[in-house]
Amino acid sequence: MAGSSVGNAAGEKDAPSSAEAAIQNVIFDMGGVLMRFSGIEFAREFTSCEDDARALDAALFSHPSWALLDAGAIDDDTMERVSRELLPERLHGALHECLHGWWRHRTVVPGTNELVARLHDAGYGCYLLSNAGTSFMAFKDSIPAFSHMDGWLVSSFVRLMKPDPRIYHMLAGEYGLDPARCLFVDDNADNVRGARAAGMHGHLFTDAGALEQDLLARGFSF
Structure with missing residues (x-):
């Protein structure tokens, strides 16, 4: 799927429209979005x-x-x-x-890490929010996009997990982000719903091409 409705299950609505609050930050899941997990x-x-x-x-x-x-x-x-x-x-x-x-x-998910680099170079905030163990510290630098992240939050360090809305609020609070100006990207529909419950926009990830099309439809320029 592509366009601004990407990730919306039937009957669901996204966070406030970009006309009301322009999206300036993209928050990425790790497993299934940046790196494969099998x-x-x-x-x-x-x-x-x-x-x-x-x-x-x-x-x-x-x-x-x-x-x-x-x-x-x-x-x-x-x-x-x-x-x-x-x-x-x-x-x-x-x-x-x-x-x-x-x-x-692990292997990379094709295209997404490169997309993070392009967004970061264009001036958008890029963040990582993942349900992961403390071993994250051993491998974080092996994620190609990690050097382009402006911040990160991992569940095991704060003992909160997606889709609990509190973990999205915690990330936003830590980095001074307005949830209405954030787009959350995850391959798990429940996690996307959690982001919307926290006031963010959401994209249900299928592949980098569909994500790029959705970003362009939302007014991103990169």
């Missing part, structure tokens, strides 16, 4: 057969405790203990290496 693909990098990869993914990335890691409710050591109980001993080494090194195997 637990099974990461697990395959640390195992030698598909059955082991699926078992590792189920015990780690797809386990409910992964969300607790993102929420800052548990740490990596606790996550490893939980996952270890679900795996045969022969996979414990792979589990440890995967937990502490999965991010080295």
